[in-house]
Amino acid sequence: MPIRFRKRTPFGPLKFNFTQSGMSSWGMKIGPWSWNSRTKKNSIDLPGPLSWRQR
Numbered sequence: 538m539p540i541r542f543r544k545r546t547p548f549g550p551l552k553f554n555f556t557q558s559g560m561s562s563w564g565m566k567i568g569p570w571s572w573n574s575r576t577k578k579n580s581i582d583l584p585g586p587l588s589w590r591q592r
C-alpha cells in the first residue's frame with residue numbers, strides 16, 4: 538500500500554486541497570452553505586442531524 542500526500546490549506550472561507558500532483562480541488566463554506574469544485578455539490582447544513590445536497 539503506497540503512502541499518499543494530501544494537504545488541506547484554509548484561506549478564509551476557501552479550502553484548497555493539494556495532492557502529490559498539485560491542487561486537486563477547492564471548496565467554500567459560508568455559514569451553513571458549502572460548495573466543492575471537484576464534485577460540483579451544493580449542500581446546506583440543517584438543524585439537528587439533517588442536511589440537504591444538490592449535484
